Amino acid sequence: xxxxxxxxxxxxxxxxxxxxxxxxxxxxxxxxxxxxxxxxxxxxxxxxxxxxxxxxxxxxxxxxxxxxxxxxxxxxxxxxxxxxxxxxxxxxxxxxxxxxxxxxxxxxxxxxxxxxxxxxxxxxxxxxxxxxxxxxxxxxxxxxxxxxxxxxxxxxxxxxxxxxxxxxxxxxxxxxxxxxxxxxxxxxxxxxxxxxxxxxxxxxxxxxxxxxxxxxxxxxxxxxxxxxxxxxxxxxxxxxxxxxxxxxxxxxxxxxxxxxxxxxxxxxxxxxxxxxxxxxxxxxxxxxxxxxxxxxxxxxxxxxxxxxxxxxxxxxxxxxxxxxxxxxxxxxxxxx
Amino acid sequence: xxxxxxxxxxxxxxxxxxxxxxxxxxxxxxxxxxxxxxxxxxxxxxxxxxxxxxxxxxxxxxxxxxxxxxxxxxxxxxxxxxxxxxxxxxxxxxxxxxxxxxxxxxxxxxxxxxxxxxxxxxxxxxxxxxxxxxxxxxxxxxxxxxxxxxxxxxxxxxxxxxxxxxxxxxxxxxxxxxxxxxxxxxxxxxxxxxxxxxxxxxxxxxxxxxxxxxxxxxxxxxxxxxxxxxxxxxxxxxxxxxxxxxxxxxxxxxxxxxxxxxxxxxxxxxxxxxxxxxxxx
Numbered sequence: 001x002x003x004x005x006x007x008x009x010x011x012x013x014x015x016x017x018x019x020x021x022x023x024x025x026x027x028x029x030x031x032x033x034x035x036x037x038x039x040x041x042x043x044x045x046x047x048x049x050x051x052x053x054x055x056x057x058x059x060x061x062x063x064x065x066x067x068x069x070x071x072x073x074x075x076x077x078x079x080x081x082x083x084x085x086x087x088x089x090x091x092x093x094x095x096x097x098x099x100x101x102x103x104x105x106x107x108x109x110x111x112x113x114x115x116x117x118x119x120x121x122x123x124x125x126x127x128x129x130x131x132x133x134x135x136x137x138x139x140x141x142x143x144x145x146x147x148x149x150x151x152x153x154x155x156x157x158x159x160x161x162x163x164x165x166x167x168x169x170x171x172x173x174x175x176x177x178x179x180x181x182x183x184x185x186x187x188x189x190x191x192x193x194x195x196x197x198x199x200x201x202x203x204x205x206x207x208x209x210x211x212x213x214x215x216x217x218x219x220x221x222x223x224x225x226x227x228x229x230x231x232x233x234x235x236x237x238x239x240x241x242x243x244x245x246x247x248x249x250x251x252x253x254x255x256x257x258x259x260x261x262x263x264x265x266x267x268x269x270x271x272x273x274x275x276x277x278x279x280x281x282x283x284x285x286x287x288x289x290x291x292x293x294x295x296x297x298x299x300x301x302x303x304x305x306x307x308x309x310x311x312x313x314x315x316x317x318x319x320x321x322x323x324x325x326x327x328x329x330x331x332x333x334x335x336x
Numbered sequence: 337x338x339x340x341x342x343x344x345x346x347x348x349x350x351x352x353x354x355x356x357x358x359x360x361x362x363x364x365x366x367x368x369x370x371x372x373x374x375x376x377x378x379x380x381x382x383x384x385x386x387x388x389x390x391x392x393x394x395x396x397x398x399x400x401x402x403x404x405x406x407x408x409x410x411x412x413x414x415x416x417x418x419x420x421x422x423x424x425x426x427x428x429x430x431x432x433x434x435x436x437x438x439x440x441x442x443x444x445x446x447x448x449x450x451x452x453x454x455x456x457x458x459x460x461x462x463x464x465x466x467x468x469x470x471x472x473x474x475x476x477x478x479x480x481x482x483x484x485x486x487x488x489x490x491x492x493x494x495x496x497x498x499x500x501x502x503x504x505x506x507x508x509x510x511x512x513x514x515x516x517x518x519x520x521x522x523x524x525x526x527x528x529x530x531x532x533x534x535x536x537x538x539x540x541x542x543x544x545x546x547x548x549x550x551x552x553x554x555x556x557x558x559x560x561x562x563x564x565x566x567x568x569x570x571x572x573x574x575x576x577x578x579x580x581x582x583x584x585x586x587x588x589x590x591x592x593x594x595x596x597x598x599x600x601x602x603x604x605x606x607x608x609x610x611x612x613x614x615x616x617x
Contacts, residue, residue: 031563045553052555061564062553063468078467078549197579218579 030266031059036070036083038193039168039211040253042285043109044083047277051270058266066191067167068092074256075101080267081274082256085111085167085211102259104305106271106298108278109287112236112250113172114212115225116197120204123152126226126233129248132176135159135207140184145205153205159187160199160208166191168211175248197222211253212236213286241288253287262302263309272302366595372588395590398571400557401470402539402597405567408474409481409538416478417485417534418527424486425493426515445483449537452480453547461548468549471561476548477538484537488530492523524612532605536598542569550574568594 034044041064048060065073070082075096087105088096096103115127123145131149135142135157145152162169164181174180188199193210200208201221215224215236226233229248240246255274261267275298282289289295420441428434456476466472496519504514520527550570558566568590575587 033564041552048553048555058555059563060553060555061551063549064552065549192577194577194579198577201579221579 029057029059030264031061032081032266032270033061033063033079034081034083034255035063035065035073035079036081036256037067037085037167037211037253038064038162038191039067039085039111039166039213040083040108040255041193042213043253043278043281043287044274046281046285047274050277050281051273054273055269058270060270064191066163066165067170068165069191071096071256074103074258075099080258080261081271084254084256085251086171087252087254088256103256104259104262104301105254105256106275106302107252107254107290107294108274108298109253109282109289110241110250111253111287112212112241112246113168113175113209114215114236115227116200116208116210116215116222117225118200118204118206119221119223121206121223124149124225126228128228129176129230132227133178136161136173136183137177138182138184155205158199158203158206159184160196160206161187161189162193162196162210163189163191168209171251172209172249212241215286238283238286238288250288252290259305260309260312262306263312268302268306272299275299275302366592369588369592369595373585373592395568395571395586395593397551397554397557397566398568398590399593400559401473401566402568402594404470404558404561405474405477406535406539406601408471408561409477409535412475412478413481413485413534414531417482417531418489420482420486421489421493421527422515422519425490426511426519441483441486443483445487447483448543449480449541450543450547452476453544455479456544457547457549468565469561470558470563470565472548473545473565473567474561476544477541480541480544481534481538484534485531488534489523489527492526492530493519495526496522521612525609528605528608528612532602536601539598539601540569540594542567542573545570546573568597 034048041062044062048062052058052060063070063079067082067084067086070079071084071088071092073079074082075092076099088103093103115132117124134140135148136159142148142157144154144156146154148157161172161183169183170180173183177183188196190196193214196208196210197214197218200206201218207225212224215222224235226235227246227249228234229246231245231247234240234245236246236249241250244250255271257267257271262271275295278287279289279292279295420437424434424438453476456472456479460466460472460475461468464472466475500518500522501514504518509517545565545567548565551564551566552574554564554566558564572587572590572594575583575590
């Protein structure tokens with residue numbers, strides 16, 4: 001091997017080593033990782049985008065693995081913030097506390113569970129909660145649209161819906177079937193709402209459900225069904241979600257954050273921005289904003305939690321916990 | 337071969353048709369991608385981060401992620417893979433253990449890549465606590481590339497004529513001198529070509545990375561291996577499965593970028609191969 005070649009090799013290996021080493025040292029700004037609900041994803045994306053525009057250089061990463069997956073990762077340190085379309089269950093909370101992690105729930109918006117069909121299916125415009133129960137219950141006998149209503153065509157009903165890690169799935173089964181997690185299983189299940197949308201858009205006699213904000217992305221390829229929840233047939237529009245007419249199928253969406261992380265400037269300002277931006281962006285991304293007082297309360301709660309986290313970080317451990325997460329009552333308990 | 341003979345050669349004709357079909361298929365495919373990408377892909381696409389709005393979204397993070405993954409794979413898989421091949425061919429005695437290592441390496445080369453993703457999730461992401469980072473992705477892809485690197489390097493080393501070895505040993509060379517001065521220069525072009533093939537396989541792998549957990553949205557290009565995992569193939573998957581039609585153009589644009597990257601890698605390897613095989617003679 002000639003001397004020149006040795007020099008070339010030293011140069012290559014040296015620069016690779018420097019790159020790897022330098023990269024590890026130069027990591028100054030914190031990467032904020034958000035994982036969780038696909039129902040909340042359109043809002044998360046819009047909020048993150050606005051945040052990055054206002055704070056150039058901010059490092060935001062969003063993953064989507066369903067509410068259950070996001071909350072699990074939050075308690076395993078694989079995510080800093082979890083988006084959830086349902087409150088944390090008692091079991092999840094216990095597991096998180098067992099590993100010494102405290103989390104804070106911040107409600108950010110409301111949405112509804114939207115029933116969607118193919119635009120070519122003009123035979124049906126509204127379903128009742130009882131009909132939804134008959135379709136989705138585990139011991140269902142509904143295989144065609146005619147099984148549902150004698151007036152409808154005898155076409156096979158092809159179903160698309162979220163998978164078991166989804167908060168939407170647990171919420172829907174609790175409200176419609178009566179038990180969280182109880183559902184027929186012979187349908188196309190996915191945590192990816194885009195696949196549900198594609199499935200329904202490609203099949204004339206299909207029916208699917210997901211968070212109503214996802215429908216805003218393709219108004220002409222899917223048709224929302226009205227649901228008769230006792231107030232007559234109501235579509236899950238932001239107005240109907242806000243004033244409660246869509247109520248049994250409308251729910252609060254949350255972001256969960258690990259309390260200690262609020263001591264970090266980047267995490268805190270992102271969560272705070274999430275609350276403020278949700279108030280502005282919720283409507284245009286297809287959600288219903290919460291009442292203004294609710295946002296104000298979240299902001300107060302956040303800054304209190306930040307003070308506490310900073311106090312803890314400074315070694316002030318005798319101070320009593322100002323915010324007991326468990327004490328914060330979240331509407332729509334999940335009995336499991 | 338004379339004209340007369342060729343006309344009577346149906347197998348040769350069939351082969352020519354097959355080759356033409358492959359070529360035109362590839363051209364049509366690339367043209368289709370180019371057409372799809374031309375609607376909605378601009379300069380910003382190269383740099384911009386993935387984002388909500390179709391305009392302004394880009395593959396900067398994904399491209400940087402793939403470059404990082406390639407670098408890590410090379411740094412990890414090449415020394416270990418080529419080292420193993422040299423050991424098995426030149427140093428190891430033919431025992432039962434080496435026979436087992438040989439057959440394991442040969443069989444692993446055919447294992448579906450998603451299996452490596454599951455191994456990577458359990459080992460690198462969870463057990464070693466790396467999390468879904470570029471580093472975990474690089475390690476997983478290195479493991480994925482390893483069997484290919486070992487098998488092709490061994491084949492190249494085995495093709496070195498036995499006389500070359502014997503002559504060198506006869507002149508009093510040590511084993512390492514034989515490997516360094518005779519075997520590696522003679523087998524170099526084969527090793528490079530084989531490693532390049534193994535690499536292109538890993539560069540295009542989406543399945544193992546999706547299992548590890550990739551970012552759906554990422555506002556910055558990864559600058560260290562400790563940053564969250566993203567890559568061109570997984571970004572293509574994310575865009576291609578989005579239900580809004582506009583994202584199909586982005587997926588096509590990223591696909592062209594990936595093809596270009598592989599083409600550049602293959603070109604570099606072809607140049608290196610040519611130089612090495614010239615040097616050996």
